[in-house]
Amino acid sequence: MPSMLRGRFSPYVALAACALALPAAAQTDAPPPTRTADVTEQLFGHTLHDPYRWMEGEHNAEFQHWLAAQGDYTRVRLDALPSLKGWQEDLQKVGETAVVHRAQRYVHGMLFFIRQTADGNGTLMVRAAGGAERVLLDPASLTGDGGHASITNYSPSPDGSKVAVDIDHGGTEVTRLEVLDVRSGKPTGDAVEPVWGEFNADWLPDGSGFAYTQMAPPAQRTGGDPLQDMRLRMHRLGTPAARDPILLRAGKGEGTNASFMLPSNHFPDIVFPAGSRWALGMDQSAQAEQRYCVTLQTDAVKPGAKWRCIAELSDQVHEAAIHGDTLYLASAKSRSNGELLALDLSRPDATIKDARSILPLQDDDMLINFSLNDTQMVAPARDALYVKVSRNGIDGIRRIDYRSGQVQALPMPLSGGASLFHADDNEDGFLLELRGWTTPPKSWRYDPAARVMRSLGQDEASPADYSMIEATETELVSKDGTHVPLTILHRKDAKLDGSHRAILFGYGSYGLSLVPSFKPVRLEWVKRGNVFAYAHVRGGGEKGEAWHAGGKGPNKHKGVEDFVAGVARLSELGYSRPQRTGLISGSAGGLLIGGAVVNYPSQFGAAIILVGMLNPVRLMQAPNGANQIGEMGDPRKAEDFPSILAMDAYQQIRPHTAYPAVLLSVGLNDSRVAPWQTGKFAARLRAADTSGRPVWIRTDVNGGHGIQVSAGSEAAEFADIYAFLDAQLPAP
Structure with a gap:
């Protein structure tokens, strides 16, 4: 997004x-x-x-x-x-009774989420496979910040043993990204800063480290703007953050990559999909369309990697994801409401012109439909590709089988808009939350083996009667x-x-x-x-x-x-x-x-x-x-x-x-x-x-x-x- x-x-x-x-x-x-x-x-x-x-x-x-x-x-x-x-x-009265659960992530049988109450900024929780819940981090417990700390983002490691948390200590959204041990709840000692609060850690598939987008030192910011000249660095657990190499950089200077140049006012990012040899590089900014480039994961973790840029801004790609050797692209270039393209990355000469449309859509179906909610458009899970398609403001989910390409429209548990839609390439199925203008959110995890939606047990109760x-x-x-x-x-x-x-x-x-x-x-x-x-x-x-x-x-x-x-x-x-x-x-x-x-x-x-x-x-x-x-x-x-x-x-x-x-x-x-x-x-x-x-x-x-x-x-x-x-x- x-x-x-x-x-x-x-x-x-x-x-x-x-x-x-x-x-x-x-x-x-x-x-x-x-x-x-x-x-x-x-x-x-x-x-x-x-x-x-x-x-x-x-x-x-x-x-x-x-x-x-x-x-x-x-x-x-x-x-x-x-x-x-x-x-x-x-x-x-309606505020003090509200308990909101958000930013849910399902990893290795554990459910991570943020629980927010009327007087709090959100507590990071984890629920074990047996159902027991415990606090991982309550920002109100942090000292020395006047009680104004908050969690802006977080990212569990692929095996769920650790979690990287963006902690804002002053309300400015400039955070310190700290790694916690999930079993003990204590910091591991790995921490990097300053990180803008929207950017989470992008873990390597083996959990040995993560990439992160770091804000530039004040003296290196174009025009003194704290959101310019960011750099993408790689942190290996247990190593000093000061030694983290720069993999990509916006603007000019140390860390720029001739094969993947970014303007100073853009933001570099890299994700490392599990089960794929490819890394996906992203050139992000405050516009709907983004640039996407790829290289091998073994190369992406090193400075100076050779990137192959697939989608330029003119291609109007709003979201991209990788599974195996396939790059999926949600593009609005040929269809204003969006179409889903697939490109075989194993072809060294493949360009976006070689991508094929893989999702049949009716005229009023919307694939391109951003909101401020925690939703993906294209969500690769371990078992299949899941895609959110909207029609007249109501969201539905399509399942695309990786091998056969067969498309299935999944039955929705209720009619509404998705405030959560997330899949993880290490897990089967996806997480979903639906809500309406007068209907509180209800959330589920889709189990593809049983073909059922299982409640997360976090349905929000209405604090008053709005019938x-x-x-x-x-x-x-x-x-x-x-x-x-x-x-x-x-x-x-x-x-x-x-x-x-x-x-x-x-x-x-x-x-x-x-x-x-x-x-x-x-x-x-x-x-x-x-x-x-x-x-x-x-x-x-x-x-x-x-x-x-x-x-x-x-x-x-x-x-x-x-x-x-x-x-x-x-x-x-x-x-x-x-x-x-x-x-x-x-x-x-x-x-x-x-x-x-x-x-x-x-x-x-x-x-x-x-x-x-x-x-x-x-x-x-x-x-x-x-x-x-x-x-x-x-x-x-x-x-x-x-x-x-x-x-x-x-x-x-x-x-x-x-x-x-x-x-x-x-x-x-x-x-x-x-x-x-x-x-x-x-x-x-x-x-x-x-x-x-x-x-x-x-x-x-x-x-x-x-x-x-x-x-x-x-x-x-x-x-x-x-x-x-x-x-x-x-x-x-």
Whole structure:
């Protein structure tokens, strides 16, 4: 899956009526002042003004002081909202009972998984073949980190005797990768750092060592960006990490390989499939398509190996895997919804042009369908190849026999979207978890010998009764006439009279699809008589790679148009009215919601922007910025600059304009989207606004990008969001 570095809702009538006075009060009680120091520059024929550039840069004491003051101001205002206490009580109840199991891995009869409760960041557990469970690592037990350690990733060794764990000690997603002995639970002494939290250890088949993607030393990072110039190293157990050889490197310098060159803003990785002589090298970045190269495993573990690159970016391969001498490729080049190709690597002259299609698909079958869940598209197990195929948002699994090529559609235990689909080439079968919009996750391990799904015994219980809620699947019609899927969660007894407050969620980047997900914190919003809807806008992957391309780069405005049309559709169907509808998104979705705020300010009632990307013209000045070029474009190029400027919400703010109420949230440890993007946008919007409605910044001192948060933290954040929307969206 592409890295997300690239990269992961009956109103109280009386209370709401009192809260409607809040915007007027906010006019006389102004937030902390913000100084301006306009920077003007000419870029590719455009004159840009940047009055808040002083906020940029790491370790900017003035900005940090300003942001802290903004957070304090917002906290006081949020705490005064009439409905906040009620939301806190309700959401805390559903959060404190939640027990979530995720990231399951089945190895040699043992089930590894992370158990997450309301107040924890996730504990690494192991279940023995006999069913007994025990703790391998509880990050809360680690000392010297103020209690803020978390597990971002982990990888069991092929025989299950050891596990390599990515441990984040500060909320920045920069981790120390440590090896634990599974029997004793104690560290083996093998550890490497710094490793970005998404990258796990890729074990050798014999478990004698692993490859890992290491962040560059500060002095060797292009532009000072911590996510550039990464290198792929090999660690042998029991040897000093300082001696780990570099196998591949992004950018220039020690460890570069002439047969497998990577740009400085990409990430190298190597996997060593069991039962194969081949290693699979990957050139990853924040875009759906990736490069894939192969070489013999005996060569791959040595610096200077000769790699044979099979798939280039132009081949639009979204995922690849190897079993034996066969390379499997999920490509969108000839079919937007994806096709599965197989290539015989034993032919030394074989290229991707020699690959053959091996999986019959109907027109509406989706092979290319990314989500932020723990799912593979192509999953080689020991017994067969398993492939996830989606149709109308519902996932199914196909089994392809290695020898005969026979394809079998496996019967699914229930209808839903997969939040876990994983196979291991050392094991038979696969792990599967399915869930729906109102249905809690249920998980199984498929036993191919018995041809049955066996429950993992980790089915998530619903913390409350949501039987009164249903999901309606419909469409909106965008500005250019395109029909866009729209999912609406509402009470079954909801009157279609436009009286309900509504939240509309969208994302629209990287080809990521919004798939069914069970979110009690969001269902509580609906349970009270409100509406929570999902607009599956262009830029996502709901209708294949063409859907992604239709909202990417110069087409980014199409996703914004889809999003705003969703507000009108909710009104047309009678669920809400534009003034009663709030928009919410975050991260790269900041381009979507920021575009809606600055281009269509009168067509909805409020906006919630969570750790949003809002100033892409300054992409190259932000940590993790260069990594986004594949998706957003390059602001240093004349051909890309106009579309990047058009999607830059900060630069598109117009003075003397009435803007909707906006609540922005930011984690002070965010390493993916620089907090100054939120600060600059909020300050400029506030200065330009004539409506007098609030523009508030909610800060989280210990928070990062929100990739893995406890149920308690999520409940606290959404209590603030709902109370804010109660105050800003008119009651019936």
